[in-house]
Amino acid sequence: MDRRIFNAAAGLALAGWSLGASAQKTSGLADLERTVGGRLGVAVLDSATGGLTGRRLDERFPMCSTFKWLAAAKVLQRVDAGEESLERQLPVSAADILDHSPTTGKHVGGSLSLGELCDATIALSDNAAANLILATYGGPAAVTAFARSAGDPATRLDRTEPALNESREGDPRDTTTPAAMARTLRAVLLGDVLKPASRQQLTAWMLGTQTSGERLRKDLPAGWRLADKTGTGSNGSANDVGVFWPPGRPPVVVAVYLTGGKAPLERRNAVIATVAARFRAGA
Numbered sequence: 001m002d003r004r005i006f007n008a009a010a011g012l013a014l015a016g017w018s019l020g021a022s023a024q025k026t027s028g029l030a031d032l033e034r035t036v037g038g039r040l041g042v043a044v045l046d047s048a049t050g051g052l053t054g055r056r057l058d059e060r061f062p063m064c065s066t067f068k069w070l071a072a073a074k075v076l077q078r079v080d081a082g083e084e085s086l087e088r089q090l091p092v093s094a095a096d097i098l099d100h101s102p103t104t105g106k107h108v109g110g111s112l113s114l115g116e117l118c119d120a121t122i123a124l125s126d127n128a129a130a131n132l133i134l135a136t137y138g139g140p141a142a143v144t145a146f147a148r149s150a151g152d153p154a155t156r157l158d159r160t161e162p163a164l165n166e167s168r169e170g171d172p173r174d175t176t177t178p179a180a181m182a183r184t185l186r187a188v189l190l191g192d193v194l195k196p197a198s199r200q201q202l203t204a205w206m207l208g209t210q211t212s213g214e215r216l217r218k219d220l221p222a223g224w225r226l227a228d229k230t231g232t233g234s235n236g237s238a239n240d241v242g243v244f245w246p247p248g249r250p251p252v253v254v255a256v257y258l259t260g261g262k263a264p265l266e267r268r269n270a271v272i273a274t275v276a277a278r279f280r281a282g283a
Helices: 003-015 022-036 064-080 114-123 127-136 140-149 178-190 196-207 265-282
Strands: 039-046 052-055 089-091 111-113 225-233 237-245 252-259
Touching: 022 039, 022 052, 022 265, 039 178, 039 265, 052 178, 064 114, 064 127, 064 140, 064 178, 064 196, 064 225, 064 237, 089 114, 111 114, 114 127, 114 196, 127 140, 178 196, 178 237, 178 252, 196 225, 196 237, 237 265, 252 265
Parallel strands: none
Antiparallel strands: 039 052, 039 252, 089 111, 225 237, 237 252
């Protein structure tokens, strides 16, 4: 681990990550932010009490691919309403394929079920799969509407892949806030926005995420579970959001957003992993 990140992590360890001592924790996060530059947004939400702590909770950050769990949740909402089926086959053409389309790229000229596309867009962050999903219900505006239906006043999706990853500072398009994302994760994965079977399906897809091994999922202790979704974009943007299930305790929601710095991806990953490690140490 980079020495600057290690020193900031030590400060977070001293502060602790039970949901008290918010000023101390915010100070530790500020130290961690300085190791990579730009802005670090963090929300840690206790699902049992609704208690929320973190840094830059209500500032806007580019979602990048963290929108993809919402895109899949919108599909499931339509399934719940009898408007869609996860078994429906969608054709995949060469024109659909974008950079980082590991699943869809293998099925050009064939088809994938909507359920398979949802799995691919969450587990592998398949970009073509995400766009194919968005097209089934009219595009990005439907994801924004889904967020509003879950009580989220801030999250908005305006563009498709890859344009949504532009991540220009001050551009409100395709952004969320750490607090809004954490609360929406709680509402959808732990609440009643979706019917139980759909909630379980979304959780299963997110438990299978394969892109967060160097972020929130790094060194996940035995007995812990994590359902999450990562995102990476331009302008130093790197994110990971999800729900942790500690052994024998209520779930805790964590949302981490980075943008605007010049640090290499490896260092940004290390910052996100450090936030998770410090939270778990104090949980």
